[in-house]
Amino acid sequence: MSKRLVILGAGESGVGAAILGKKEGYEVFVSDRGLIELKYKQVLIQEEIEWEAEKHTEDKILNADLVMKSPGIPEDAPLVLKLKENGIKVISEIEFASKYTHASLIGITGSNGKTTVTSWIYHVLKNGDLDAIMAGNIGDSFAKNVALKNPDYYVLELSSFQLDGIETFNPHIAVLTNITPDHLDRYHHNFEEYIASKFRIVKNQTNKDYFIYDADNKTICNWLKKNKISSIQLPMSLKEHEGEGAYLKDDKIYIKVNNTEFIMHKDKIALKGEHNTKNAMAATTVAQLLKIRKQTIRESLESFQGVEHRLERVLKINNVQYINDSKATNINATYYALDSVQPETVWIVGGVDKGNVYEELLPLVNEKVKAIICLGVDNEKIINSFSNCVETIVETKSMEEAVKMAYHLAEKGNTVLLSPACASFDLFKNYEDRGRQFKEYVRQL
Structure with missing residues (x-):
């Protein structure tokens, strides 16, 4: 008998997970407490997936083998708590989709800059002729892409809400742009809970994976002092530091990874401002790890136009x-x-x-x-x-x-x-x- 997958929320991630669930042989049911946008409704009808709007019928939800909830639904929503009490696993779309792809995953999170960094990394990878798709909190959902395509790399923008529902998800390269107080209404006004949520990105990494992070961010550094992680750490800083990673010296960015060095004057970078110097460092560090030609990296740093709605x-x-x-x-x-x-x-x-x-x-x-x-x-x-x-x-x-x-x-x-x-x-x-x-x-x- 096919397993029953119930999806809470019929937005981008929910409908993407429904398409992937059906492809992987699940009996899929989608439930949304609000109205469903016409474009998503049409997909569900076309795919012949059972759905309901403006309600959650508990009888049809509590008999699930697995539940995927949309990132907008809090972990402590009454229905989610009821599912957990009944021993039903509740995961995020990111967790669900990652089980069905063999692509190398690059995950980017942070309070600010993650869309810019995700888009910039994708820009460098495309310029380097790598077979990559950008997804997650940006563009088409990760699950929908996994259902329909088979790239070598996924560049995933990940919100704390998406990371809250992971168990085994493991990006080969994880980027943490910064942590500052945000979404505290969702985390019981407890900054520590929000910090822990962001650091879930490294939870399943091994000593063969990489963690790129802002070493000038006190919150990140304090957490790393108190908690051990397995991955190879590559710090980024506006001050010179020893070892591998990225730093700024005499207005030049230096990226040192795997015994190779990349140097470029910060004035050549398309986007200005200290935060964009860091964003460029993150994109360059990833590109260096993936052995993209230095000339291609240079051109990608000079040509990137930024993202809509960000300065x-x-x-x-x-x-x-x-x-x-x-x-x-x-x-x-x-x-x-x-x-x-x-x-x-x-x-x-x-x-x-x-x-x-x-x-x-x-x-x-x-x-x-x-x-x-x-x-x-x-x-x-x-x-x-x-x-x-x-x-x-x-x-x-x-x-x-x-x-x-x-x-x-x-x-x-x-x-x-x-x-x-x-x-x-x-x-x-x-x-x-x-x-x-x-x-x-x-x-x-």
């Missing part, structure tokens, strides 16, 4: 630069954004607060920001945090209103920066929707 320059209007950084959903990401702009910036901020401590931004806001436009349902925390150092703080209820207000407040030579430091779910579908609306209304000015 994306939209337009210059009346000598005012409009920048879309909608992907900045936490304080640390917004810190990078404010650090990269000129003084006299009009800053659009706000949304669903995930436990933010805005005080960390005070020095930069003091130096760079001339006006704040709040874009959220509840802006009280933002107003209280910055009313002493920014004279002009206005509240808006839509992106159109926020962009028009920014246009009135900005003068020649100013920057208008959308860098919300918050999740988007109060007024938008997701951060992409927020960023696209921003660009759309800027183009209408």
